[in-house]
Amino acid sequence: MIVKEIGLSENQAMLHQILEQHQIERTGHKSEKSDMVSFCLTINHEYAGGVVAKKTGNRLHISLLGVSPQHRHKGYGETLIKRMEQEARNNNCRHVTVNTQDFQGLSFYQKLGFHIFGEIKDCPYEGTTKYYLLKELTEEKS
Known part of the structure; x- marks a missing residue:
C-alpha cells in the first residue's frame, strides 16, 4: 500500500466516480x-x-452571504x-x-426561521462554535 500526493482535478474525478457508483x-x-x-x-x-x-437535489445550501457594513441592520440580508x-x-x-459561526449570523438566521441541527465547539478556532442550520420550506400561501 502506498499513499501519495495526486493532482486535485484527477483525484476529484476518481472520487466522484467511486462515490457515484456507491x-x-x-x-x-x-x-x-x-x-x-x-x-x-x-x-x-x-x-x-x-x-x-448551491442547489443539490432538494436542498439549497447558502455558502456565502454578506452585506457591506454601512448597509447592515436595514433588512437587506433578510431580503x-x-x-x-x-x-x-x-x-x-x-x-x-x-x-455560520457564533460571532457571525446565528441570531439572524434563527430570526428567519432556521434552526440549529448541529454544532462544533472550538471550530475553526478555540473559543468559537460553528453552527449548522436548516430551514424546511413550506408552500407559500398566495
Missing part, C-alpha cells in the same frame, strides 16, 4: 447536477452585498435570504441549509 448501488439514484445560484444587492448602482448558494428561499421553492427544494 450512491447508485445504495439508493438507485444517480447524482443530480449541482447548480450554483448567485444574487447581488445594489444600492444607487453600487454593490452592497450578495448571496451565493437576500427571502430571494434565495424563493429560488429554492422555484426549483422544488424542500430544505435550505447554512452554516
Whole structure:
C-alpha cells in the first residue's frame, strides 16, 4: 500500500466516480447536477452585498452571504435570504441549509426561521462554535 500526493482535478474525478457508483448501488439514484445560484444587492448602482448558494437535489445550501457594513441592520440580508428561499421553492427544494459561526449570523438566521441541527465547539478556532442550520420550506400561501 502506498499513499501519495495526486493532482486535485484527477483525484476529484476518481472520487466522484467511486462515490457515484456507491450512491447508485445504495439508493438507485444517480447524482443530480449541482447548480450554483448567485444574487447581488445594489444600492444607487453600487454593490452592497450578495448571496451565493448551491442547489443539490432538494436542498439549497447558502455558502456565502454578506452585506457591506454601512448597509447592515436595514433588512437587506433578510431580503437576500427571502430571494434565495424563493429560488429554492422555484426549483422544488424542500430544505435550505447554512452554516455560520457564533460571532457571525446565528441570531439572524434563527430570526428567519432556521434552526440549529448541529454544532462544533472550538471550530475553526478555540473559543468559537460553528453552527449548522436548516430551514424546511413550506408552500407559500398566495
